[in-house]
Amino acid sequence: MTRTSKLRQTPQWQALQAHYEAIEETQLRELFVTDATRAARLSAEALGIFLDYSKNRLTGETLELLLALAESAGLSAKIKAMFAGEKINTTEGRAVLHTALRAPKGASILADGKNVVPEVHAVLDKMAEFCERVRSGAWLGHTGKAIRNVVNIGIGGSDLGPYMATEALRFYSARHLTFRFVSNVDATDFAEATHGLAPEETLFIVCSKTFTTLETLGNARTARDFLLAKLHDPEAVKKHFVAVSTNAEEVAKFGIDTANMFGFWDWVGGRYSYDSAIGLSLMLAIGADAFGEMLSGFHAMDEHFRTTPPAQNLPILLGLIGVWYNDFFGAQTYAVLPYDQYLARFSAYLQQLDMESNGKRVTLEGDAVDYETGPILWGQPGTNGQHAFYQLIHQGTKLIPCDFIGFSQTLNPIGTHHDLLMANFFAQTEALAFGKTEAEVAKEGVKPELVPHKTFPGNRPTNTLLCERLTPSMLGKLVALYEHKVFVQGVIWNINSFDQWGVELGKVLAKRIASELESSAEPELTHDASTNNLIRRYRGARKG
Numbered sequence: 043m044t045r046t047s048k049l050r051q052t053p054q055w056q057a058l059q060a061h062y063e064a065i066e067e068t069q070l071r072e073l074f075v076t077d078a079t080r081a082a083r084l085s086a087e088a089l090g091i092f093l094d095y096s097k098n099r100l101t102g103e104t105l106e107l108l109l110a111l112a113e114s115a116g117l118s119a120k121i122k123a124m125f126a127g128e129k130i131n132t133t134e135g136r137a138v139l140h141t142a143l144r145a146p147k148g149a150s151i152l153a154d155g156k157n158v159v160p161e162v163h164a165v166l167d168k169m170a171e172f173c174e175r176v177r178s179g180a181w182l183g184h185t186g187k188a189i190r191n192v193v194n195i196g197i198g199g200s201d202l203g204p205y206m207a208t209e210a211l212r213f214y215s216a217r218h219l220t221f222r223f224v225s226n227v228d229a230t231d232f233a234e235a236t237h238g239l240a241p242e243e244t245l246f247i248v249c250s251k252t253f254t255t256l257e258t259l260g261n262a263r264t265a266r267d268f269l270l271a272k273l274h275d276p277e278a279v280k281k282h283f284v285a286v287s288t289n290a291e292e293v294a295k296f297g298i299d300t301a302n303m304f305g306f307w308d309w310v311g312g313r314y315s316y317d318s319a320i321g322l323s324l325m326l327a328i329g330a331d332a333f334g335e336m337l338s339g340f341h342a343m344d345e346h347f348r349t350t351p352p353a354q355n356l357p358i359l360l361g362l363i364g365v366w367y368n369d370f371f372g373a374q375t376y377a378v379l380p381y382d383q384y385l386a387r388f389s390a391y392l393q394q395l396d397m398e399s400n401g402k403r404v405t406l407e408g409d410a411v412d413y414e415t416g417p418i419l420w421g422q423p424g425t426n427g428q429h430a431f432y433q434l435i436h437q438g439t440k441l442i443p444c445d446f447i448g449f450s451q452t453l454n455p456i457g458t459h460h461d462l463l464m465a466n467f468f469a470q471t472e473a474l475a476f477g478k479t480e481a482e483v484a485k486e487g488v489k490p491e492l493v494p495h496k497t498f499p500g501n502r503p504t505n506t507l508l509c510e511r512l513t514p515s516m517l518g519k520l521v522a523l524y525e526h527k528v529f530v531q532g533v534i535w536n537i538n539s540f541d542q543w544g545v546e547l548g549k550v551l552a553k554r555i556a557s558e559l560e561s562s563a564e565p566e567l568t569h570d571a572s573t574n575n576l577i578r579r580y581r582g583a584r585k586g
């Protein structure tokens with residue numbers, strides 16, 4: 043039986059609802075004109091990240107009410123529970139300890155009564171030693187040649203994180219190595235990623251927490267064929283394949299020497315794992331020291347999240363502002379817009395982090411929610427997005443809260459590019475917030491019939507994250523910031539942000555359909571009429 047969840051009945055929620063009705067028409071223009079201290083008041087700074095959230099449709103009162111909601115949801119106790127290794131992933135009976143992946147040596151974090159930090163550092167040391175051998179050319183392939191190409195095979199959390207971070211930190215990477223990422227079961231992905239690579243100079247990293255994922259194992263088998271087609275000796279696999287997994291048994295079955303396996307643990311969720319051994323390709327790219335700096339950045343944000351009062355706590359602020367739009371303004375989507383080309387894959391990475399975590403329809407107790415949970419997250423780096431979808435954000439009918447992420451210092455100081463980039467960065471949030479009124483447009487001498495077209499309503503909310511410089515440490519801070527933002531929202535919505543049952547049904551059905559597509563005899567199809575028809579059509583057309 044479906045019960046109704048209680049969140050909307052809480053006094054804190056109802057106070058927010060009443061407050062929303064009182065201020066929903068309030069204009070940002072008005073809020074700025076009537077309060078000279080607004081920009082200074084509605085900002086927070088920590089760890090080289092300055093968050094200006096004054097261009098949001100909220101007041102000091104909104105913030106107080108949101109903070110009260112967080113308190114009534116037991117946020118501080120839940121933060122403690124996560125850091126303490128309690129089994130807060132209740133549907134899988136697991137602790138959620140990605141924060142232990144970046145704990146300094148000597149820290150003690152218990153999972154099932156056992157300090158996991160020494161194991162974490164043992165794996166990091168093993169990764170560092172391996173990466174040094176590959177980067178220096180000491181690790182030789184089967185024919186005695188050094189490795190020049192690294193191909194990461196994985197999907198979801200075993201691809202998006204390492205891929206995003208390898209791009210994000212490319213400035214710091216070893217340029218004598220080529221990095222490619224294969225995720226899709228579509229053979230085109232493998233074919234294009236390996237195009238032109240010499241197998242005898244290529245290292246495949248098979249990344250899979252479970253080591254049972256159809257796409258990854260399919261691509262790993264294809265990679266093995268690719269290698270053996272040239273080297274003709276199964277022994278070559280040992281020198282050209284390593285694995286990252288929690289499943290040693292399946293790794294061994296595949297034929298990878300478990301001495302060349304880098305482990306992690308079931309208390310690390312896939313989408314929270316790129317700072318574990320899943321980041322091996324990243325460590326190969328940037329080296330162990332820079333990887334360590336990134337982990338320090340993650341840890342610094344963990345500490346900020348754990349210890350800073352809520353009103354100055356960056357993940358809590360971002361999380362609560364997101365709830366405000368998602369649940370009261372009815373915003374369906376949320377854009378993350380990094381003004382840095384190195385962060386080209388940041389939004390794609392955040393999509394899994396946010397949408398797989400908070401795309402849930404029942405509470406922890408299994409009751410159907412009667413409020414909105416996780417938003418649709420999307421985005422592209424600026425300024426490219428400006429010439430594509432910003433039109434809709436400025437003048438369309440939808441409310442799309444945005445996070446703008448920019449850096450004060452560029453890694454590539456060429457001419458005036460960075461000032462131009464940042465001029466756009468600041469201009470966009472200004473235009474979105476304050477727009478241009480009909481009167482202002484008319485005053486410019488615009489023909490009356492064009493005035494409505496050239497008017498910008500404004501009042502479109504943004505957060506600005508102005509960061510110092512894109513370093514490994516800063517990347518760690520930014521990722522941890524969003525990890526914890528997602529956590530805060532999951533706590534408010536009383537959902538499990540750490541399971542992902544919603545991806546299972548499609549996987550099971552795909553297995554069944556795969557055998558129907560592969561069978562030489564006409565299979566007896568028992569799906570719905572539409573699916574049966576499509577399968578028959580595909581089989582017929584493929585034969586043709």
Ligand code: F6P
Nearest residue numbers: 198199200250251252255312545
């Ligand atoms: O299908 C979703 C998922 O389970 C993700 O949560 C995970 O990141 C991805 O598949 C890959 O899983 P694995 O690392 O076990 O191959």
